[in-house]
Amino acid sequence: MATPNPSLVERKERWARKMAAKEKPPVRPGNPPLRLGRSTERLPPGQHLTQGFPILDLGVKPEIALKDWRLEIGGLVENPKTFTWEEFNALPQFEDVSDFHCVTTWSKFDCRWRGVAFFTLAEIVKPKPEVHHVLFSSYDGYSSNVRIEDALDDDALVATQFDGKPITRDHGGPARVIIPKLYAWKGAKFVRAIDFVAEDKPGFWEVRGYSNTADPWTEDRFG
Numbered sequence: 001m002a003t004p005n006p007s008l009v010e011r012k013e014r015w016a017r018k019m020a021a022k023e024k025p026p027v028r029p030g031n032p033p034l035r036l037g038r039s040t041e042r043l044p045p046g047q048h049l050t051q052g053f054p055i056l057d058l059g060v061k062p063e064i065a066l067k068d069w070r071l072e073i074g075g076l077v078e079n080p081k082t083f084t085w086e087e088f089n090a091l092p093q094f095e096d097v098s099d100f101h102c103v104t105t106w107s108k109f110d111c112r113w114r115g116v117a118f119f120t121l122a123e124i125v126k127p128k129p130e131v132h133h134v135l136f137s138s139y140d141g142y143s144s145n146v147r148i149e150d151a152l153d154d155d156a157l158v159a160t161q162f163d164g165k166p167i168t169r170d171h172g173g174p175a176r177v178i179i180p181k182l183y184a185w186k187g188a189k190f191v192r193a194i195d196f197v198a199e200d201k202p203g204f205w206e207v208r209g210y211s212n213t214a215d216p217w218t219e220d221r222f223g
């Protein structure tokens with residue numbers, strides 16, 4: 001039998017505290033101070049800093065006209081919803097500055113993303129208590145999977161802007177997922193669908209040997 005997920009409540013409380021504070025430091029320390037016993041460096045182990053913004057994809061950059069773009073959110077939810085571009089952009093907007101860590105060892109600091117907080121989307125579709133994972137599917141055939149608590153972290157979003165401008169096709173526009181505390185492959189570019197599920201299902205890189213959990217701070221690169 002599916003068990004209710006207590007972390008949903010915990011994340012919701014954390015989100016409420018953050019929203020109550022109304023602001024946070026413009027740059028978050030990369031390493032959450034609560035993670036005792038780990039280094040206090042902002043750069044995760046085995047990573048180097050890049051000033052540019054490398055582009056990683058499957059060799060396909062799908063071209064999606066905004067009039068045809070849809071984001072389909074479903075699975076084990078009370079209120080499945082498919083957004084058009086206009087509908088999606090009418091949702092409350094969320095901006096967050098975070099660091100970006102690719103498993104191929106480059107990191108980029110201070111990425112300013114804007115879009116819709118994942119939390120806001122969850123509030124709309126209302127995941128059922130038995131949901132433990134979230135699956136993302138993209139217009140290029142890519143997919144990724146994360147634990148619900150990672151998707152509901154207070155800096156996770158479906159971004160439509162980078163650095164004040166629409167996200168380019170190179171970087172996954174019209175919309176891409178950003179989950180800053182996990183390696184960047186977990187964040188699907190060109191996102192098309194989000195499914196809330198009880199059972200985990202490995203995504204594109206997870207079936208090819210990458211770690212399921214993808215924590216940069218423990219060099220959790222391969223499964």
Ligand SMILES: Nc1nc2c(c(=O)[nH]1)N[C@H]1C(S)=C(S)[C@@H](COP(=O)(O)O)O[C@H]1N2
Pocket residue numbers: 053054055056057058101102103138139140142143170171172184185186187188189190191
């Ligand atoms: N749809 C899709 N999303 C994807 C990928 C991809 O190939 N296709 N690559 C992932 C990887 S490995 C990384 S590091 C980041 C790269 O994002 P960037 O190209 O904007 O640097 O996107 C992730 N999301």
Ligand SMILES: [Mo]
Pocket residue numbers: 056102103104184185
């Ligand atoms: Mo990556």
